[in-house]
Amino acid sequence: xxxKRTDAVAARLAQTRRQILKAARELVxxxxxxxAQVTEVAKKSGFATGTLYRYFTSxxxxxxxxxxxxxxxxxxxxxxxxxxxxxPLERLEKVLRTFADRAVxxxxxxxxxxxxxxxxxxxxxxxxxxxTHASIxxxxxxxxVEAGDIEPLNTAIAAAAMxxxxxxxxxxxxxxxxHLLDADPARTVDEIVHFCLAAIxxxxxxxxxxxxxxxRFIA
Amino acid sequence: xxxKRTDAVAARLAQTRRQILKAARELVxxxxxxxAQVTEVAKKSGFATGTLYRYFTSxxxxxxxxxxxxxxxxxxxxxxxxxxxxxPLERLEKVLRTFADRAVxxxxxxxxxxxxxxxxxxxxxxxxxxxTHASIxxxxxxxxVEAGDIEPLNTAIAAAAMxxxxxxxxxxxxxxxxHLLDADPARTVDEIVHFCLAAIxxxxxxxxxxxxxxxRFIA
DNA sequence: TCAGAAAATGAAAGCAGATTCATGATCCCA
DNA sequence: TGGGATCATGAATCTGCTTTCATTTTCTGA
Numbered sequence: 001x002x003x004k005r006t007d008a009v010a011a012r013l014a015q016t017r018r019q020i021l022k023a024a025r026e027l028v029x030x031x032x033x034x035x036a037q038v039t040e041v042a043k044k045s046g047f048a049t050g051t052l053y054r055y056f057t058s059x060x061x062x063x064x065x066x067x068x069x070x071x072x073x074x075x076x077x078x079x080x081x082x083x084x085x086x087x088p089l090e091r092l093e094k095v096l097r098t099f100a101d102r103a104v105x106x107x108x109x110x111x112x113x114x115x116x117x118x119x120x121x122x123x124x125x126x127x128x129x130x131x132t133h134a135s136i137x138x139x140x141x142x143x144x145v146e147a148g149d150i151e152p153l154n155t156a157i158a159a160a161a162m163x164x165x166x167x168x169x170x171x172x173x174x175x176x177x178x179h180l181l182d183a184d185p186a187r188t189v190d191e192i193v194h195f196c197l198a199a200i201x202x203x204x205x206x207x208x209x210x211x212x213x214x215x216r217f218i219a
Numbered sequence: 220x221x222x223k224r225t226d227a228v229a230a231r232l233a234q235t236r237r238q239i240l241k242a243a244r245e246l247v248x249x250x251x252x253x254x255a256q257v258t259e260v261a262k263k264s265g266f267a268t269g270t271l272y273r274y275f276t277s278x279x280x281x282x283x284x285x286x287x288x289x290x291x292x293x294x295x296x297x298x299x300x301x302x303x304x305x306x307p308l309e310r311l312e313k314v315l316r317t318f319a320d321r322a323v324x325x326x327x328x329x330x331x332x333x334x335x336x337x338x339x340x341x342x343x344x345x346x347x348x349x350x351t352h353a354s355i356x357x358x359x360x361x362x363x364v365e366a367g368d369i370e371p372l373n374t375a376i377a378a379a380a381m382x383x384x385x386x387x388x389x390x391x392x393x394x395x396x397x398h399l400l401d402a403d404p405a406r407t408v409d410e411i412v413h414f415c416l417a418a419i420x421x422x423x424x425x426x427x428x429x430x431x432x433x434x435r436f437i438a
Numbered sequence: 439t440c441a442g443a444a445a446a447t448g449a450a451a452g453c454a455g456a457t458t459c460a461t462g463a464t465c466c467c468a
Numbered sequence: 469t470g471g472g473a474t475c476a477t478g479a480a481t482c483t484g485c486t487t488t489c490a491t492t493t494t495c496t497g498a
Contacts, residue, residue, distance in 0.1 A: 002496055002497050002498070003442070003443040003496045004496065005495090006495080009445090009494095009496090037484095038485080047446075047447085049486085049487085050449095051446055051448095053486095058487080059485090117336065117337060117339050117341075118336060119336060120336050127390075154406075157410040157411060158414055161387065161411060162384070163387055164384045164385075164390070165418075166380070167383060168349070168380065168384070171346075191372070195380045195419070196380075196418065198418045198419070199415065199417045201417055221468070221471065221472050222465065222474060223467080225465080225466075228464095228475090256454095257456060266476075268456085269476065270475080270478095273476075277456080277457080278455090279456095
């Protein structure tokens with residue numbers, strides 16, 4: 001026993017792991033999970049394929065990590081807004097708008113997370129992602145009902161409907177090759193947000209113009 | 220040249236083709252496209268795998284046919300309702316309700332058509348399916364706007380949002396193993412329909428109770 | 439500096455399917 | 469009824485990946 005992992009080595013290992021994840025993430029952001037083949041990730045990260053398997057038990061494992069990393073970032077982002085101050089419906093509007101807005105701007109990545117055809121395992125991860133969106137929406141709807149800002153309704157169902165409506169309304173436009181949205185993305189986002197708010201009986205007369213900062217899905 | 224295909228033979232060939240499609244369709248209705256492996260379809264239909272390739276150029280081809288057959292039936296169904304008589308919004312409500320209702324009742328097949336993870340080719344087919352739903356919705360929305368029943372809006376976007384909202388709101392419940400919906404499916408459908416109609420500013424006070432006939436996605 | 443231990447490598451093996459194709463069965467018409 | 473044509477068969481092959489693992493390289497503490 002003449003070997004004990006040094007801090008320096010541990011750091012390097014961690015670094016390697018990060019590099020692999022980064023390479024995979026970038027490939028996903030460019031061409032979806034489809035492009036994240038083991039060989040490609042290896043090449044891009046600068047390590048051998050065998051090496052990847054010292055850090056991840058399988059390709060599936062690697063992809064799941066990537067999905068989680070990226071989606072967690074998005075969810076935290078929305079979650080923070082949801083927990084902010086202001087009337088529940090104002091926060092809901094901001095969350096919806098931010099969601100749609102970031103998806104449009106980070107189109108390729110959003111496509112990968114939301115609608116690219118993927119295998120069952122990633123599909124599960126995606127379902128969780130959607131479910132989390134729905135939870136955030138549902139929480140705000142509950143608050144709004146509680147506050148008497150909207151009529152009582154089944155918030156779980158309404159939230160799920162929103163979680164489906166937003167991405168789908170963007171999907172054609174979200175597909176990598178599509179440029180339908182380039183004309184007037186802000187207007188489209190406005191319409192979608194309006195749709196969701198009206199659906200729950202919220203007053204939509206005061207909907208603000210699109211967000212100005214250039215937020216987007218980021219790899 | 221001592222062979223010319225007889226009518227009898229042609230009929231048998233057509234019959235075989237139908238049998239293969241039927242076997243595939245049934246497998247899909249039971250376990251999704253995942254279960255429609257060439258070997259399985261062959262076994263179920265009673266023909267050899269090689270035979271399938273005399274009728275379909277590839278597995279992909281076969282699956283696409285199945286998807287089209289089934290989805291076309293659904294779309295025609297909705298389309299007929301959409302072209303019926305009555306106020307546009309009444310027809311829209313009926314279309315939405317029928318869509319949701321049939322999906323709930325023909326859960327497994329609906330899952331396969333709407334949210335099962337599938338490869339790129341079927342995903343394209345699915346996109347078309349969604350797009351058709353959206354077109355039907357959009358047509359009715361246009362009529363409603365035209366008739367002055369609702370305020371003008373971007374009907375394409377609203378329609379796409381509905382096409383996403385309905386399946387997603389059902390999805391947890393739609394997944395084959397889920398039984399969330401068994402408690403009170405009609406109520407859930409009501410909520411979803413209400414959501415969509417409210418979203419476009421339709422008067423929802425007169426929403427009728429659930430449809431009575433036992434319509435469903437049929438293989 | 440060296441021996442033992444971990445880490446990295448990438449060519450080869452594995453894998454789960456779809457797809458092919460040589461062979462045998464069936465069919466048609468002269 | 470026979471020979472040429474189509475049809476059906478299913479074991480063997482092909483395919484595009486992921487995954488393994490014997491070998492090489494790097495690291496550690498004595």
